[in-house]
Amino acid sequence: MEIKKLYDKVHHLVKEFTPEIIFHRRELHKIPELAHYEFKTAKYLAKAISEFGVTPKTGVAGTGLTVDFRGTGQLSIGFRCDIDGLPISEETGLEFSSAHPGKMHACGHDAHTAIGLGVVKVLHALGTEIPGNVRVLFQPAEEIQPGGALEMIADGAIDGLDAIFSVHVDPTIETGNIGVKFGPHLASVDIFEIQIFGEMGHAAHPHLSVDSVLVASKVVMALHSIPSRKIDPLHQIVITISMIHGGDAKNVMPAHVTLGGTIRTLDEGVRKQIPEIMKTTIKGITSAFDATYKLDIIKGAPVLYNDFKCASILMQTGQKILGYANALELPTPRMGSEDFSNYLTHIPGAQIRLGTNCSGCKEHSLHSPYFTLDEESIPIGVELFVMAILEYLTQNDNH
Incomplete structure (x- = not known):
């Protein structure tokens, strides 16, 4: 199928699946778990993915999972989502607030994971229309040093991959926008x-x-x-x-x-x-x-260097889906860190910032007990990454 028709099909699939994806995000938000202790989360993910009709590989790096899709091409790309929470007592007042005292998804990992579930569900629906191979990684223990990425790598989670993408929610960017940094992105x-x-x-x-x-x-x-x-x-x-x-x-x-x-x-x-x-x-x-x-x-984590080609694909995909003005090139790196950088010492890849702040909403920073996000950003993330994956596999297969 030509890429334009794939865009249309993916858009309709994401729209159809959005209520279920939001449901999963809220269920995950209720059960935040700390690094290496994401047992309920791993069990929840395995059950949800199995109900999609897909068999995940469990026990990767302890509580991590991977999901593989075999398409028609030779190239392989990964999409990584982190699944752990933080030792913070939630004070958002949400109906689906943390049910685990002293623990909270205050860094948006519940949204990252829900986006990953959405990517899995859409890719499964596409089946053999995928022009290559895709692996979705659900990684534990991002919030500690040296972090779960090293254990995922040691367990073979990126073996055979040619590139990898990742997302991080950003409450400083409005929903409907993404931020892309070329080169050094995080410290x-x-x-x-x-x-x-x-x-x-x-x-x-x-x-x-x-x-x-x-x-x-x-x-x-x-x-x-x-x-x-x-x-x-x-x-x-x-x-x-x-x-x-x-x-x-x-x-x-x-x-x-x-x-x-x-x-x-x-x-x-x-x-x-x-x-x-x-x-x-x-x-x-x-x-x-x-x-x-x-x-x-x-x-801990090394400098996160976004590969130019991978970042360009994410930027171009964002421009097609959200509009040219809504895919923003970030002017400077940030001094925060992310262990996604460990994957990038082995294979090229890129991480983008997904805007999650609704217009007029009060902004609370990541790692705040009041942190919330605009759920309308979640289907945007799903559509963006499914299409970026397909763009990568199509563009690279044609060269």
Whole structure:
């Protein structure tokens, strides 16, 4: 079938399936589960996909699933959706709010997963009209570092794929629009913990102890100076100290203080430099005050680089479906991170931002207990990605 007729057919299929897709989104929203514990979610997905008439592969990376479609061409493309929730108590007041206390889908993974279910249902309806092979990946544990993508890769989830797409909802973009960034889209992230060891003493006699709190404060200030004084200002880097703990009494100088935070950059070369710079900086300060230290860095997601060809297909598909003005090229990268980037170190691909903010609605950020999204964005996501998949398979098969 020619691509224009496929657009029409997919549009009608998505319209027909939308009530069911929204139903699944709401059911998933009720049962958010944390990374690696998405047992109810995995069971729900397996049942829903089976009821579509498709057999999923379960137990991938523990609680992940994959669904394969064999078409008429040789090329293969993947579409990845993340399925985990966050340790946040929901305060949206929605009728379908989280039924799991202290857990919430506050980052839109329920919508990503519902879009994935919609893609599965539409592809199944297309059958042999698919001009190639497609794999839909339902990935656990995106919200932790180093993240579930590495486990999916280790379990063979992208074996045989030529490219991969992904989506992330975006409450800063209005529904009916998408944002596409070519090249570096999201930053790398590494998590660090620093332990400062001093000598406990009485608050009245600081000269008789080694003040771990003072040393820690010097370390915080010095680390914040690294981006501006140790790194070329043309490179974007953010070092954030987001956790500090030390002491239990107001009149006792603690022997130990713990600091924690993240390192984010848009350049893998700069990323490799930072640990050694941090070690040198911390060592100099602690030595000057007769303290010692221990630095641990957990390597997280790399920089997310959108492949030009894949991003172009998503942009062009968005222009055809939504209108030229509604497929926006994002002007700058963002300093958030996403472990989808791990797939892109193996195969080309791209992630786009799907607008989910209805006109005139109050905007709440991702990871907020008040975060909601416009459900009209979900069928848009389904149609966009089904057609982008078909465009990729058609365009590449013709070259």
